[in-house]
Amino acid sequence: MxxxxxxxxxxxxxxxxxxxxxxxxxxxxxxxxxxxxxxxxxxxxxxxxxxxxxxxxxxxxxxxxxxxxxxxxxxxxxxxxxxxxxxxxxxxxxxxxxxxxxxxxxxxxxxxxxxxxAGGEIQTDLLKALDARVNQFAEEEKYNREGIYRSARQSMIRYITDEGLTSKVNPKLPMKMITTDFLNRYEKYMLTRGGTDKTGKARRPVKMTTVAYYTKCFSDVLQRALEDKVIPETNFPIGKRGYKIPKGRKPKKALDSAVISKILRFDHPNQDRMHARDMWAFSYYCNGINFADICRLRWSNFSKDLTRISFVRNKTKDTKEEKGLTVVIRLLPQVKQIIERWAAPKNSATDYVFDFISVEMTEREKTYQVRKTINQVNYQMALIAKELGIESDVTTYVARHSFATTLLRSDVPLPFISQSLGHSSLSTTQDYLGAFEDEQTQRYMNALIPGDDKIID
Known part of the structure; x- marks a missing residue:
């Protein structure tokens, strides 16, 4: 050898x-x-x-x-x-x-x-440290994480330049400047005027979820600096008695069964609208499959008799907890009909089922195309919601939550739901679950009332 x-x-x-x-x-x-x-x-x-x-x-x-x-x-x-x-x-x-x-x-x-x-050279400047992480994720073709860190860096530059803490020409942010009070002021800034519109000029508030994503990026590079003794442990500004990273994304996204039925029965002559509805339904029927995984489905993921799909989630394929965890989906007749309507021509088992991305694309191009697809589907779903008089969000993300919560409302065991979603932890699954519907809540609460005094609706 x-x-x-x-x-x-x-x-x-x-x-x-x-x-x-x-x-x-x-x-x-x-x-x-x-x-x-x-x-x-x-x-x-x-x-x-x-x-x-x-x-x-x-x-x-x-x-x-x-x-x-x-x-x-x-x-x-x-x-x-x-x-x-x-x-x-x-x-x-x-x-x-x-x-x-x-x-x-x-x-x-x-x-x-x-x-x-991992992470390369530790910098004493937060902006340079974030830039190093951006470069690392680009090299590793982790383009979603690259995008988050890049956006986090830009948000911090907006903050420190708006506050007059650095020059706009060559912005700098030494890590020793980052204190608990500094991060609390950054959070307040983001929630009032930290975002930008498509022109990059007009300011707007951002959601707490965005603040959570960005401050986790800051915590990552500061933790690396701490481990390399660039900053002392006594000055670490996050956790314990320091800045608390927001939890973010707590509102439950699941739809009531009546709203789901409206969406699934929706019909329209516009092909773009029906295509979006079908892709939303595909996610809902198929274990709440993430749209990034829908775009990446190949014919090789299907069983020979076309009754099952098996795949590893793109989001967690490299994570320690869920690496290699295979999700198995049993196909309903409705799913087969969607595939018949919208599947791309099949030349080999390695071909993608839908034509959102192609084998010739680079990984960066695929990531961009997946984002574009999600935006297009969400746009059409918003039009559908308006036509149906639905006030709730009906995004691709909601389809996944609705799958999980609908099963829970049907008394399906939590471990089964967790396995179907491709989670390695029940606590992760619980974060997905929305509230019970009013009728079911009343039925459960009725168990507290003895005998003939039970409420009959």
Missing amino acids: KKASVSVFFDKRRMKDGQSSVKLSVYFNDQQKLVPTGIVLPEKDVEFLKKNKIGLSGKIRNEDQRNLWNRVYGQYYFDDVTGKVKESLLFRAQKAISDLDVNFSFEEFNQMLLNDF
């Missing part, structure tokens, strides 16, 4: 002009894998490293350049953020290969270096 080897690779793909992502190129058994390090360098630094790849000339007097070379190609370098001497990228990778020896695998190699490279 050949031994693994490793080298440094500068990747310009999916990066801003003039920047490269530093990756480790690992070869083993005629296979190559690129391992992100979370480090992004400008073109001048990349050119310097390429020119001096073999060794560092004594003629190089610039201390920053010498330290950069040692950080990438050398054995040890001085980390001016932590004030510590650390092992270089290449040296750590070579040590990992040596330690694994005959037991080498790409998975084990990645795991050994995970703590070193």
